[in-house]
Amino acid sequence: xxxxxxxxxxxxxxxxxxxxxxxxxxxxxxxxxxxxxxxxxxxxxxxxxxxxxxxxxxxxxxxxxxxxxxxxxxxxxxxxxxxxxxxxxxxxxxxxxxxxxxxxxxxxxxxxxxxxxxxxxxxxxxxxxxxxxxxxxxxxxxxxxxxxxxxxxxxxxxxxxxxxxxxxxxxxxxxxxxxxxxxxxxxxxxxxxxxxxxxxxxxxxxxxxxxxxxxxxxxxxxxxxxxxxxxxxxxxxxxxxxxxxxxxxxx
Numbered sequence: 001x002x003x004x005x006x007x008x009x010x011x012x013x014x015x016x017x018x019x020x021x022x023x024x025x026x027x028x029x030x031x032x033x034x035x036x037x038x039x040x041x042x043x044x045x046x047x048x049x050x051x052x053x054x055x056x057x058x059x060x061x062x063x064x065x066x067x068x069x070x071x072x073x074x075x076x077x078x079x080x081x082x083x084x085x086x087x088x089x090x091x092x093x094x095x096x097x098x099x100x101x102x103x104x105x106x107x108x109x110x111x112x113x114x115x116x117x118x119x120x121x122x123x124x125x126x127x128x129x130x131x132x133x134x135x136x137x138x139x140x141x142x143x144x145x146x147x148x149x150x151x152x153x154x155x156x157x158x159x160x161x162x163x164x165x166x167x168x169x170x171x172x173x174x175x176x177x178x179x180x181x182x183x184x185x186x187x188x189x190x191x192x193x194x195x196x197x198x199x200x201x202x203x204x205x206x207x208x209x210x211x212x213x214x215x216x217x218x219x220x221x222x223x224x225x226x227x228x229x230x231x232x233x234x235x236x237x238x239x240x241x242x243x244x245x246x247x248x249x250x251x
Contacts, residue, residue, distance in 0.1 A: 039082040040075050040094055048075055048094065056088035063095040065156055072099030098158060105160065107150035108143050113164045116143045120160050128161035140167035170241040177236035183250050184225025190246060198245040203230050223250045 035055040040048040048059045070076045077095045080086055103123050108116035113130070120127050133144060145163040148155045178186045187197050202221045227250035234240050 033088050034085045035088065035090075037078075037080050037082060037084045037086055037090075037092060040078045040092060041082075042070075043075050044073050045075070045094075045096065048092075052092060057086070058089070058091045060091050060093050061096050062093045064098050064158065065095055066099070066101040066158065067097040068100045070097035070099075072097055101153065101155050103158065105148050105150055105152045105155060108146055108160070108162070109150070111143050113141050113143065113162070116146075116162060116164075124158065126159045128157075128159040130162045130164060132164050132166040134166045134168050136168070138165045140165055170243070173240055173242065175232075175234045175236055175238045175240050175246070178229050178232050178246075178248070179236070181229055182225060183223055183227045183229060183248065186229060186248075187225070194242050195240075196243065196245045198247040200227075200248045200250060202227070203249040203251050223248075227251060 035057065037057070038051050038055070040051060040059065043051065045059060045061060052059060065076060067076060074097050075094045076097045079093045080090075103125060105125075106119050106123060108119050111119065117127055128147075135144065138144070142165045143162050144165050147161045183200065190197055200223045202223055204221065229248050230251050231249040233247045234244070
């Protein structure tokens with residue numbers, strides 16, 4: 001009986017030891033590959049790379065800002081923050097100082113989009129977002145507004161966003177059906193709406209032998225305002241632009 005009890009106790013102890021060992025191994029597997037993010041603010045990118053090289057981390061410069069307080073070329077901010085525990089291979093994203101603003105923001109208003117792009121980049125600046133706007137009475141591909149404005153001071157980033165005029169799109173319509181209507185009234189309606197009437201042909205039914213001999217000796221029929229439309233191009237329901245030409249076949 002005592003030997004059996006001793007055997008049970010020994011088995012329980014071994015089981016507890018195994019569980020503790022498994023938990024410690026799991027904890028080491030989870031936390032063994034982690035490192036503490038060092039302070040990179042105030043360092044140059046080269047110094048920052050040296051600071052993290054032994055920790056298995058990477059440094060990525062994501063933003064650049066003008067700053068009157070942080071010397072040019074030094075790191076201003078970092079993510080993750082100092083003291084954060086991360087895994088090997090993690091990327092530390094930083095913003096770099098460009099020093100005080102020394103570049104004058106150019107005036108690119110009324111310039112073409114391409115000319116404004118060249119003018120901005122020639123000064124070492126970047127083009128930010130470009131939005132387009134259809135503005136009646138304005139020529140297409142001209143800069144309507146810019147941000148920051150010309151000669152602005154205290155600019156945070158070396159980037160200029162533009163608002164550029166876009167070419168006006170022609171007004172579009174859905175072609176109605178004119179089938180069964182007289183040519184004269186349809187012609188007037190189209191002209192009043194700004195459309196053009198193109199070719200008008202007379203659709204003739206296939207003649208029999210007697211009618212064919214008579215038609216050979218007579219001039220071809222001509223459309224009249226009273227002629228009835230039997231087909232049209234563009235067809236009913238098609239999308240057309242203002243000023244489009246419409247062709248008809250009549251009888």
